[in-house]
Amino acid sequence: MLKKIIFIVAVFTAPMLLAQGTEAPSKHAYVGAEVCGMCHKTEKAGKQFVIWKESAHAKAYETLKTEKADSIAKAKGFTTKAVETEACLKCHVSGYNIDASLKGPKFKMEDGVQCETCHGPGADYKTLKIMKDKKEAIANGLHFYSTEEERVALCKTCHNSDSPTFDEKTANFAAMWEKIKHVIPAAK
Ligand code: HEC
Numbered sequence: 001m002l003k004k005i006i007f008i009v010a011v012f013t014a015p016m017l018l019a020q021g022t023e024a025p026s027k028h029a030y031v032g033a034e035v036c037g038m039c040h041k042t043e044k045a046g047k048q049f050v051i052w053k054e055s056a057h058a059k060a061y062e063t064l065k066t067e068k069a070d071s072i073a074k075a076k077g078f079t080t081k082a083v084e085t086e087a088c089l090k091c092h093v094s095g096y097n098i099d100a101s102l103k104g105p106k107f108k109m110e111d112g113v114q115c116e117t118c119h120g121p122g123a124d125y126k127t128l129k130i131m132k133d134k135k136e137a138i139a140n141g142l143h144f145y146s147t148e149e150e151r152v153a154l155c156k157t158c159h160n161s162d163s164p165t166f167d168e169k170t171a172n173f174a175a176m177w178e179k180i181k182h183v184i185p186a187a188k
């Protein structure tokens with residue numbers, strides 16, 4: 001009996017252990033930055049879409065198409081172009097390795113590091129009713145970062161020494177946040 005229980009536990013936990021270290025598997029679908037932008041564009045909302053669009057994150061896919069990127073990939077021993085190399089895509093875009101059924105019509109991998117890369121795939125939290133209720137939004141897949149520690153931990157999932165161009169000595173996470181900060185203006 002005990003053996004049987006151990007067997008069952010092993011069968012069910014093995015896939016969870018294997019999943020660690022890759023982009024977290026999700027049952028929620030991606031909608032794409034433009035869909036988030038419909039409500040997160042105005043001055044009153046805090047212009048999150050506009051700020052993101054002008055940031056380096058929106059260009060992270062384009063960066064992989066440059067000669068510099070190809071030479072970095074080559075130096076690392078990859079024989080494919082940077083933009084076709086999984087080991088580069090994993091930090092530069094969202095959704096390169098997900099099932100087509102989890103990509104909405106407006107989702108584009110070419111949008112690079114986008115809203116849903118940091119906030120979680122949004123198909124199930126993007127409605128106004130759910131968005132207005134933070135608890136509900138989180139229950140439906142929204143990732144939110146309440147403290148500076150949580151925020152820096154998020155940055156460090158990509159801004160770390162696995163990145164060929166990362167420099168530990170010059171990395172300043174507070175200054176980096178200032179460059180991409182996109183807060184909701186305080187209600188007057
Ligand atoms: C239909 C409009 C709408 C869409 C589409 C939408 N949002 Fe929102 N979102 C809102 C509203 C309204 C709020 C609440 C703003 C407030 O508290 O002032 C909000 C709040 C948020 C918050 C802050 C949570 C909180 O309560 O502090 C995040 C993060 C967020 N949205 C991300 C996204 C992302 C990412 C997408 C795309 C996947 C998205 N939103 C799509 C309307 C929308």
Ligand code: HEC
Pocket residue numbers: 056057059060061063090091092113117118151152154155156157158159173175176177178179180
């Ligand atoms: C999913 C991976 C990922 C996450 C998470 C991430 N970044 Fe980035 N970030 C990138 C990539 C890739 C680039 C390079 C984009 C380019 O130049 O094409 C970048 C570039 C930047 C840049 C411009 C270059 C620089 O160092 O000045 C800033 C600023 C930045 N990120 C801030 C942040 C902050 C702050 C966080 C955490 C809140 C964060 N990033 C989280 C992947 C990520």
Ligand code: HEC
Pocket residue numbers: 063064066068069070072073076082085087088089090091092157158159160161162163164165166167
């Ligand atoms: C662990 C995450 C990660 C991986 C893996 C990664 N990058 Fe990046 N990449 C970043 C981040 C973050 C930045 C922003 C600058 C920095 O701090 O390194 C960046 C910036 C870049 C830049 C712009 C640098 C500049 O100063 O012009 C290029 C080019 C680049 N990466 C190419 C690649 C290539 C090619 C690969 C695959 C061999 C790769 N990256 C793999 C995270 C990553």
Ligand code: HEC
Pocket residue numbers: 033036037040048049050052053057113114115116117118119144145146147148151154182183184185
């Ligand atoms: C690189 C990661 C990253 C990307 C990309 C990103 N966000 Fe955020 N976002 C964060 C973090 C971290 C916070 C938490 C803010 C804090 O620590 O004060 C946040 C906060 C927010 C908030 C709440 C602000 C507040 O004042 O409560 C909204 C709304 C939001 N993001 C929407 C978006 C939308 C829409 C996009 C795409 C257009 C987007 N974010 C792209 C990391 C990101």
